Amino acid sequence: MARWFQRSVYQIPRGTRDFVPEEMWKRRFVQRGIEETFRGFGYGEIQTPSFETLELFTAKSGASIIDELYNFVDKGGRELALRPELTAPVIRCYIERLQMAPKPLKLFYFGNCFRYDRPQKGRYREFWQAGCELLGTDSPEAHAELIALAFTILRHIGLRDIVLNIGNLTVIQAMFERLRVTDAVKKDLLPFIDKSQFEDLFSALRVNDVSPQEAEAFLEMLQTPDLEKITAYVSRSKQAVAELERLRGVLTLLKESFGIPDPRVKMGIVRGLDYYKGLVFEIEAPVLGAEKQLCGGGDYELVSLFGGTLVPQAGFAIGFDRALLALETEGYAFPEASLDVFVVPVSEAAMGAALSAATQLRFQGLSVDLDLVRRGIGKALKYAAAQHARFAVIIGPKELEDRVVTLRNMTDGSQSTCPVTELAVRIRG
Numbered sequence: 001m002a003r004w005f006q007r008s009v010y011q012i013p014r015g016t017r018d019f020v021p022e023e024m025w026k027r028r029f030v031q032r033g034i035e036e037t038f039r040g041f042g043y044g045e046i047q048t049p050s051f052e053t054l055e056l057f058t059a060k061s062g063a064s065i066i067d068e069l070y071n072f073v074d075k076g077g078r079e080l081a082l083r084p085e086l087t088a089p090v091i092r093c094y095i096e097r098l099q100m101a102p103k104p105l106k107l108f109y110f111g112n113c114f115r116y117d118r119p120q121k122g123r124y125r126e127f128w129q130a131g132c133e134l135l136g137t138d139s140p141e142a143h144a145e146l147i148a149l150a151f152t153i154l155r156h157i158g159l160r161d162i163v164l165n166i167g168n169l170t171v172i173q174a175m176f177e178r179l180r181v182t183d184a185v186k187k188d189l190l191p192f193i194d195k196s197q198f199e200d201l202f203s204a205l206r207v208n209d210v211s212p213q214e215a216e217a218f219l220e221m222l223q224t225p226d227l228e229k230i231t232a233y234v235s236r237s238k239q240a241v242a243e244l245e246r247l248r249g250v251l252t253l254l255k256e257s258f259g260i261p262d263p264r265v266k267m268g269i270v271r272g273l274d275y276y277k278g279l280v281f282e283i284e285a286p287v288l289g290a291e292k293q294l295c296g297g298g299d300y301e302l303v304s305l306f307g308g309t310l311v312p313q314a315g316f317a318i319g320f321d322r323a324l325l326a327l328e329t330e331g332y333a334f335p336e337a338s339l340d341v342f343v344v345p346v347s348e349a350a351m352g353a354a355l356s357a358a359t360q361l362r363f364q365g366l367s368v369d370l371d372l373v374r375r376g377i378g379k380a381l382k383y384a385a386a387q388h389a390r391f392a393v394i395i396g397p398k399e400l401e402d403r404v405v406t407l408r409n410m411t412d413g414s415q416s417t418c419p420v421t422e423l424a425v426r427i428r429g
């Protein structure tokens with residue numbers, strides 16, 4: 001067998017990543033920050049399986065979504081798919097187990113997702129989402145709190161430059177009605193709107209017999225933040241006008257009650273998934289360039305589609321990997337992984353005392369490693385420094401004789417002796 005072929009068998013699958021301890025330390029640090037904020041907003045954690053029935057994801061979007069999924073038939077002949085997102089799974093679980101829970105119900109999750117995407121920076125085939133679903137209320141304050149939560153999470157983990165855009169699918173629907181284009185044409189136009197490719201959009205509108213004046217007006221509505229102008233443009237749709245009125249209320253709450261300084265109106269938000277209806281929002285990190293969308297969410301309907309009793313549903317998901325990339329690109333100073341103590345037995349005779357010192361310190365809640373390879377003290381201390389140990393505990397013949405240990409502060413090199421029983425207090429300072 002050719003060598004290159006043998007090697008490729010053992011390579012990591014395309015679009016996936018390994019995370020070594022240094023990376024996992026950063027990931028868990030940020031994950032903890034995110035989970036803290038979810039809990040701070042009254043959300044409880046939910047976990048669902050990594051795979052579901054394929055039907056769960058095709059029910060709304062149709063078979064065309066299969067191209068974007070990892071799907072398979074298991075040994076029992078069941079058609080399954082690795083989850084591409086967590087909203088549909090959470091709603092399935094809600095219907096099976098939580099419909100009777102007091103409302104509103106606030107659920108958050110952190111989990112891996114799988115999409116058969118074309119991999120590039122910030123776009124992977126396995127990635128992680130931190131998200132939430134809010135069931136049982138669609139009051140303006142509920143929507144404002146939801147959006148504020150997404151924004152607060154990203155701020156709380158340390159991102160400086162983020163942009164919040166809010167749109168509404170009922171309004172964009174009313175805008176489309178003015179153009180009088182067919183559903184098929186509309187579908188073709190959505191990617192241009194999604195990517196803000198306005199020149200291409202203008203050409204596509206012209207090809208579909210929309211007059212230059214109408215096309216210009218449509219493009220302006222996609223970009224203007226002026227709610228008065230948009231209201232005038234969709235004035236024939238009572239529903240759209242009502243949604244714009246609600247949006248005004250949400251914006252005021254965000255600015256005045258939730259301290260979000262600059263929420264932007266952007267009717268050009270179309271969202272990729274088919275279950276959204278009214279309010280939609282996205283948060284971007286401009287620093288990321290092409291794959292800058294950090295978070296997406298809004299108001300949707302899946303409960304009655306899956307056979308549950310209709311309730312208001314809204315939520316969002318943050319692309320965890322992109323949030324990390326944005327932090328790194330902004331130069332965020334992550335704290336370093338560190339160890340409280342590294343224990344060094346200087347001689348073979350000290351090994352027993354070193355092991356029991358390590359055991360005692362671990363019982364007292366400190367993170368402790370010790371020299372397991374019987375190397376000289378110089379090399380052992382070098383290794384301890386590489387592990388970012390804050391202290392070293394050195395035990396040699398003299399220490400054994402005096403029934404003490406030497407405690408070395410690894411930051412300034414200062415040393416003192418004390419009995420093992422005093423170590424934890426000294427280390428904790």
Ligand code: HAM
Nearest residue numbers: 085087117123124127293294295296297315316317319
């Ligand atoms: P989504 O916009 O498809 O929404 O995904 C949310 C976020 O996941 C995106 O903004 C992006 O940051 C990240 N993301 C998506 N695809 C990839 C990928 N291939 N690689 C890395 N990151 C990616 C949803 O999934 C909805 N379920 C959100 C939601 C919850 N809506 C209501 N509730």
